[in-house]
Amino acid sequence: MPQKSKTARRKVKFFYSLKDIEENLCVKIPKDLYAVEKEYPVLVSEYYLNLINKNNIPDDPIWKQCIPDISELSDSTSDEDPQCEKKYISVPKLIHRYKDRALLLVTTRCTTQCRFCFRKRYWKQGTARQDISDNELKNAINYLKTHPEIKEVLLSGGDPLILSNSKLDYILNAVCSTGTIEVVRIASRVPVTNPARINDGFVKMLSKYDGVWVVTHFNHPNEVTHESMDACKKIISAGIPVLNQTVLLKGINDNPEVLEKLFRSLIKNKIKPHYLFHVDPVKGVKHFATGIEKGLEILRYFRKNLSSVATPHFSIDLPEGGGKVSLQASYSKDGISFESVDEKGIITYYPELK
Ligand SMILES: *Cc1c(COP(=O)(O)O)cnc(C)c1O
Numbered sequence: 001m002p003q004k005s006k007t008a009r010r011k012v013k014f015f016y017s018l019k020d021i022e023e024n025l026c027v028k029i030p031k032d033l034y035a036v037e038k039e040y041p042v043l044v045s046e047y048y049l050n051l052i053n054k055n056n057i058p059d060d061p062i063w064k065q066c067i068p069d070i071s072e073l074s075d076s077t078s079d080e081d082p083q084c085e086k087k088y089i090s091v092p093k094l095i096h097r098y099k100d101r102a103l104l105l106v107t108t109r110c111t112t113q114c115r116f117c118f119r120k121r122y123w124k125q126g127t128a129r130q131d132i133s134d135n136e137l138k139n140a141i142n143y144l145k146t147h148p149e150i151k152e153v154l155l156s157g158g159d160p161l162i163l164s165n166s167k168l169d170y171i172l173n174a175v176c177s178t179g180t181i182e183v184v185r186i187a188s189r190v191p192v193t194n195p196a197r198i199n200d201g202f203v204k205m206l207s208k209y210d211g212v213w214v215v216t217h218f219n220h221p222n223e224v225t226h227e228s229m230d231a232c233k234k235i236i237s238a239g240i241p242v243l244n245q246t247v248l249l250k251g252i253n254d255n256p257e258v259l260e261k262l263f264r265s266l267i268k269n270k271i272k273p274h275y276l277f278h279v280d281p282v283k284g285v286k287h288f289a290t291g292i293e294k295g296l297e298i299l300r301y302f303r304k305n306l307s308s309v310a311t312p313h314f315s316i317d318l319p320e321g322g323g324k325v326s327l328q329a330s331y332s333k334d335g336i337s338f339e340s341v342d343e344k345g346i347i348t349y350y351p352e353l354k
């Protein structure tokens with residue numbers, strides 16, 4: 001009789017409603033949150049849900065990232081797409097906003113829905129959850145072929161890693177078949193929310209392609225677990241560089257020590273903190289916004305306390321498709337004198353060299 005394979009994967013479980021979550025976690029969920037779920041549905045992987053420290057509810061940073069908040073409904077911001085992504089859609093699913101790079105939306109699905117998501121418009125109830133179709137991919141590839149100035153494609157969504165290895169292989173193969181794309185950046189939160197998805201088959205498939213980078217999305221030190229680090233290690237061991245982007249979230253990680261701890265653990269594991277984003281002015285996420293000043297204050301703390309390798313760009317995505325700009329804390333008093341970044345904060349003059 002054939003032996004059942006020991007390596008047979010355990011089925012990954014997901015929770016699609018607050019009721020399910022309430023039963024599983026054995027915690028009381030406030031009744032008014034059920035109204036939020038009707039507008040913006042809930043989806044959490046079992047793995048991510050288990051990272052919640054039940055003694056810390058409702059302040060727990062994992063809880064806050066995946067469980068609805070009543071503020072989602074009382075948000076005065078009305079725009080669902082302030083970056084005007086729709087305007088820059090060149091062909092369906094392809095956003096070409098910068099000359100040398102384009103973003104391909106390969107799915108609208110995710111393994112866990114983050115309450116602060118800036119593409120929340122995709123997952124409102126009633127909106128079909130869909131993957132890119134063969135026809136859409138074909139048209140996107142044709143666009144890339146006729147725009148050889150595009151050298152890099154970002155796979156985004158939704159979360160690209162919700163797709164099967166063979167579907168991702170198919171997409172990567174199509175993108176690389178253009179002959180003009182040198183780099184593919186795959187943005188995914190799956191190493192954080194469902195690390196078991198990073199299986200050998202995935203890594204093997206990915207390593208067939210040159211120029212592939214993975215950008216993951218850790219927001220809090222509590223997300224840095226053995227499982228998530230093992231998932232990233234698998235990718236890195238296959239020679240694929242891993243970057244990280246973080247969203248600055250009020251009441252979750254808007255604290256220099258919390259972010260320092262996160263970024264230190266990431267670089268220790270060879271993951272480069274690349275971006276720290278301020279929350280976009282998108283409907284339903286305003287309660288996560290810290291204000292730009294908070295980010296600059298954190299940057300000033302980092303300059304004194306954290307290696308440049310561990311420090312990400314602090315960026316905002318300008319409304320109306322203005323694009324991403326990185327912000328810097330200022331140390332200059334008048335263009336020639338600068339506050340030193342050591343403990344003493346002494347003002348130093350920079351010599352005239354021209
Ligand atoms: C963020 C983004 C990119 C990538 O920009 P980088 O500055 O290289 O990170 C490309 N296209 C779109 C539409 C984007 O939003």
Ligand code: SF4
Pocket residue numbers: 109110111112113114116117118119157158159189
């Ligand atoms: S994984 Fe990314 S796209 Fe999906 S809900 Fe979270 S932030 Fe949004």
